[in-house]
Amino acid sequence: MPIKRVGVVGFGLMGSGIAQVCAQAGYDTVVREVGQPLLDKGFGRVDSSLARVVRAGKTTEEDARSARGRMRGTTALEDLKDCDLIIEAVVEQMDAKKDVFGTLDALCPASTIFASNTSSLTIVEMAAITKRPDRFAGLHFFNPAPVMPLVEIVQALTTSEATIATLREFVRSLGKTGVVCKDTPGFIVNRLMVPYLLGAIRALEQGVATVEEIDTAVKLGLRHPMGPFELIDYTGLDVNLHVANIFFDEFKDPSVAPPALLKRMVLAGRLGAKVGRGFYEYDEKGQKKK
Numbered sequence: 001m002p003i004k005r006v007g008v009v010g011f012g013l014m015g016s017g018i019a020q021v022c023a024q025a026g027y028d029t030v031v032r033e034v035g036q037p038l039l040d041k042g043f044g045r046v047d048s049s050l051a052r053v054v055r056a057g058k059t060t061e062e063d064a065r066s067a068r069g070r071m072r073g074t075t076a077l078e079d080l081k082d083c084d085l086i087i088e089a090v091v092e093q094m095d096a097k098k099d100v101f102g103t104l105d106a107l108c109p110a111s112t113i114f115a116s117n118t119s120s121l122t123i124v125e126m127a128a129i130t131k132r133p134d135r136f137a138g139l140h141f142f143n144p145a146p147v148m149p150l151v152e153i154v155q156a157l158t159t160s161e162a163t164i165a166t167l168r169e170f171v172r173s174l175g176k177t178g179v180v181c182k183d184t185p186g187f188i189v190n191r192l193m194v195p196y197l198l199g200a201i202r203a204l205e206q207g208v209a210t211v212e213e214i215d216t217a218v219k220l221g222l223r224h225p226m227g228p229f230e231l232i233d234y235t236g237l238d239v240n241l242h243v244a245n246i247f248f249d250e251f252k253d254p255s256v257a258p259p260a261l262l263k264r265m266v267l268a269g270r271l272g273a274k275v276g277r278g279f280y281e282y283d284e285k286g287q288k289k290k
Helices: 013-024 036-055 061-069 094-107 123-127 161-173 189-205 211-221 228-235 237-251 260-267
Strands: 005-009 028-032 071-074 085-088 113-116 136-141 150-155 177-182
Touching: 005 013, 013 028, 013 036, 013 061, 013 071, 013 136, 036 061, 036 071, 061 071, 085 094, 094 113, 094 123, 113 123, 113 161, 123 136, 136 161, 150 161, 161 177, 189 211, 189 228, 189 237, 189 260, 211 228, 228 237, 237 260
Parallel strands: 005 028, 005 085, 028 071, 085 113, 113 136, 150 177
Antiparallel strands: 136 150
16 A cells, blocks of 8 residues: 555654655655644744755755645644554653554554654564554654655564565655664664764773864764764763663673763763753854864
């Protein structure tokens, strides 16, 4: 069955980006948040993002207005019952995701495909609480979703080949590149990136070099657009700690054990750019201070 209407649960940073991408690709898109203020904030992000795309000459004002017109907000999960595909982008906590999918499973027809945008949690654990484990997969977009070209399509033990084929075509229709991977912590990108980021923190702990020197070395020596500490600050130290704990619980590998410095910085509230201080300090606009 072709996908015509997409539901997105969670309208935060990732959810708003995913919803925008779907609407720009021509899909009727229903977004759900728990309250109207969060919906309004999400639509504000979308409006600002579409305006940037227009200014950059990547779309026309008419096409941007059309995309915005294909988006509808709601605070009721019931309004997603007619969607062909529902992408969950709520907080990165298993219980919260299970609650969403448990409710949706009772509302939606058997044909609806469910997907989680999780970056680290187990897909099959979510799928197992539904009556459609064969039509359940991961769709991991990268931040910012309107810009980043990659989507990881995560195939759980229960996900059917037909579902994967449908999602491959859906991702292609968004103008993205999809890669299929197994349902293991971190999938592909984070499986490789997390040990690298944690290794940078350990190098700092061991006095190998300063934050600035390590970032400069990585950007110039490896041609990365951001250094590891810039990236950790951008994604959030609390998020990195959460993911590291998940990885260590799964693998018991010292390379993914959370460094003591990371834990202490999170306890101190130094969570990165979103709060104005992490490994660097940031101004009120989120720009790194010199």
